[in-house]
Amino acid sequence: MSDWADWDHITKIDPDKTLHGDETYEDVAATGTDAIEVGGTTGMTEEKMKRVVDACGKYDIPVYIEPSNPASVVHSDRHDGYLVPVVMNAGDVTWITGAHKEWIRIDDEIDWSRTFTEAYIVMNPDASVATYTQASCDLDAEEVAAYAEAAEHLLGQEIIYVEYSGMLGDTEKVAAAADILDEATLFYGGGIHDYESARKMAEHADTVVVGDLVHDEGCEAVRETVEGAQDAKAAKAPE
Ligand SMILES: CC(C)=CCC/C(C)=C/CC/C(C)=C/CC/C(C)=C/COP(=O)(O)OP(=O)(O)O
Numbered sequence: 516m517s518d519w520a521d522w523d524h525i526t527k528i529d530p531d532k533t534l535h536g537d538e539t540y541e542d543v544a545a546t547g548t549d550a551i552e553v554g555g556t557t558g559m560t561e562e563k564m565k566r567v568v569d570a571c572g573k574y575d576i577p578v579y580i581e582p583s584n585p586a587s588v589v590h591s592d593r594h595d596g597y598l599v600p601v602v603m604n605a606g607d608v609t610w611i612t613g614a615h616k617e618w619i620r621i622d623d624e625i626d627w628s629r630t631f632t633e634a635y636i637v638m639n640p641d642a643s644v645a646t647y648t649q650a651s652c653d654l655d656a657e658e659v660a661a662y663a664e665a666a667e668h669l670l671g672q673e674i675i676y677v678e679y680s681g682m683l684g685d686t687e688k689v690a691a692a693a694d695i696l697d698e699a700t701l702f703y704g705g706g707i708h709d710y711e712s713a714r715k716m717a718e719h720a721d722t723v724v725v726g727d728l729v730h731d732e733g734c735e736a737v738r739e740t741v742e743g744a745q746d747a748k749a750a751k752a753p754e
Pocket residue numbers: 529554555556557558581582583584585588599600601602609610611614615616618635642643644645647648678680681
């Protein structure tokens with residue numbers, strides 16, 4: 516079974532940002548979050564990535580690198596693996612297969628045994644990830660569901676990621692993706708900032724991702740979102 520099948524909550528650390536106040540990565544690991552993803556769209560370098568991966572890798576929590584370009588991939592035995600995005604609704608094929616081809620061409624150390632993909636559906640047109648990938652974000656619930664279904668059944672993706680980075684998404688669209696998926700795991704990320712927003716999104720998604728909050732508000736706020744996600748999952752009918 517894949518690691519992520521048991522994750523209710525992921526904390527995403529952006530190596531281009533600092534932690535809140537004097538908090539440490541040990542504090543992040545102690546929030547109850549199930550895994551740490553390390554990634555961001557802008558300002559990413561190998562050096563910044565390595566610093567965060569090395570620091571997080573000391574604690575008893577899965578750590579995955581989520582690269583936004585081939586240059587931000589670092590290799591170490593401090594982390595568990597790589598979650599490489601593929602953007603279903605990208606306007607530029609670079610972000611569907613092009614960057615992947617270049618990465619494979621230039622990197623001799625790829626460890627396929629711990630490299631997996633995430634099929635992103637990018638939904639917030641104001642997020643840097645939308646600009647970066649030239650994503651078509653104007654999608655209704657039926658289209659979101661169709662992208663999710665294409666990702667799972669045509670492309671064999673195991674993780675579908677509805678991404679509203681920077682804003683809380685439309686639950687109707689998240690639910691449409693959740694309802695169409697058979698076996699794939701649904702990640703939701705964007706704008707989760709408290710118990711209630713985490714609970715609401717985790718009613719539909721299998722796993723919620725919290726990003727900006729850890730940098731802007733800190734670990735106590737993240738802990739509340741972990742509780743919201745866990746309560747939503749506990750309230751769902753047994754699968
Ligand atoms: C093939 C390799 C190694 C890399 C390419 C991987 C791809 C397709 C990247 C596309 C962009 C993407 C989906 C990045 C994932 C990380 C992400 C969504 C971060 C959040 O982005 P924002 O919140 O918009 O950015 P900032 O917080 O940096 O402003």
